[in-house]
Amino acid sequence: MSPQQPRLSLDDLVAIDVHTHAEVSEGGQGSLSAELDAAAGAYFHADHRRPTLPEIAAHYRERKMACVVFTVDAEAATGTPAVPNEEVAEAARRNPDVIIPFASIDPHKGRAGARQVRRLVEEHGVRGFKFHPNVQAFFPNDRLAYPLYEAIEEAGAIAVFHTGQTGIGAGAPGGGGIRLKYSDPMLVDDVAADFPGMPIVLAHPSFPWQDEALAVATHKPQVYIDLSGWSPKYFPPQLVKYANSLLQDKVLFGSDYPLISPDRWLADFAQLPIKDEVRPKILKQNAARLLGLDQQQ
Template identity: 55%
Template sequence: MTRYEPAIDIDAITAIDVHVHVEIDAHGHSSLPDDLADAAASYFSTEGPRPDIDGVAAYYRERKMAAVVFTVDAETNFGHAAISSSEIAEGAARNNDVLIPFGSVDPLKPTAVAEARRLIDDHGVRGFKFHPTVQGFDPSDPVYFPLYETLQDAGVVALFHTGQTGIGAGMRGGRGLQLALSNPMLLDIVAAEHPELQIIMAHPSVPWQDEALSVATHKHNTWIDLSGWSPKYFPAELVRYANSIIKKRVLFGSDFPMITPDRWIRDAEQVAFKPEVLPGIMKDNAVRLLRLGDAG
């Protein structure tokens, strides 16, 4: 086992994509049950490759980008074994010139805190990905506070899916997945109770964009990543805030492989991001958040 240590040449990369899913492991196991994977691909109109961890590294290395990589452990809610976060961290350690590992633990499991500590201590993960709708939990419930305290004490990041999701979209009853669990206002409570925990609210939080902007404006331990939507569909208020009030806490993310960084960057040319703000969004803010300044 190799513990992850970053070896990223910050000056040599053009961007850091903070939202990259590993959807297939080296054994061919998928992160989602087949029916959900098919529905999500249809929702995003994607038929492209779903590379394993080494394939993801090659893809981003070719583009001179770094990527935060993770899966989502929703075994309790789905009855489907998750891709191993340990294997993702080991893959990132093999490719530490371009990859940054986040872990994932199932908050509904009684072992979640111990597993988070193991991934931090043994594997050196830099954060954790949560998807309240997919994992089936209310992130504001105090029962999960010991998990957040573990992350806060370790100085790692908590990245939460917010807003609409393509997972379950169009399926009968949305396959039972509840969108309300991903309202960013629930994270206001998490941020208030854990003021040193750095929280990323992933995606334009449709239909709760104003709520996300309110939280980000009020709680300066919160960040917004711009993944999961083509920039040409971004709400105008999100662009306005990204250009001004929260410009130091906005992050480039694609949602690869559902949306590629190539498409995101191409579509971003249609958005009125200020030229002086873009370097922060694309790389500098993530370098500061992930404490990568001394890497490489």
């Protein structure tokens, strides 16, 4: 792929998928153990073929969509290195018409991680950072992560937190050692209160804490919800109600690709009773505003 690809054109996009995963490095190394990877594939009833970054770009370009791409750095808890953040950033540089680069830094890295935040934003154009409290084995409001949040807020970047149940480890003995207690969205409420200048995305319908996520997003102006990781036909009724009303400007399309394809997600979303004037907000406009893309046109 040539580095001279055209820049992202908001008007030409059908949608912006704010939640996709880089699961394999250029060298073929995955970011999860074989056990956790297999459990996730079984949970989502997916063959779980792991596309490369160029394949992700091609997949979304064919669909006239842009996508936020990130890995998950949970090396301290899992012992498995993440896909390098620099590879995601380089893929975005080569495919600026489709890929929006996010990164992930293990919160256990503390101030060393904060230095990485600054470097990735300043030198590689990273726009946000993904946290997966279950896999990274930390409570979002644990002060060990605060140096990272401080750096993210100072850099004007976005923080994404997995919330609710996870397919990672589901069905494996002991859930693969993954603990669900870390992903209660009320723990992120503390972070939102302490870092009011840091936009936050609560990723996924937050079962079994959906009402808590809706409360946080309603109460904290910088908190958004992405709809990834679930087929829309399984969304809790209260989530659909809030997406249609109080949170219509703060709900975002996300698929969780490659575990759920954007094609499947959009087909099921089309069947939801979402107001006509709200659909384009969820599919593109809210993400464009959050990411600052509407100011670049």
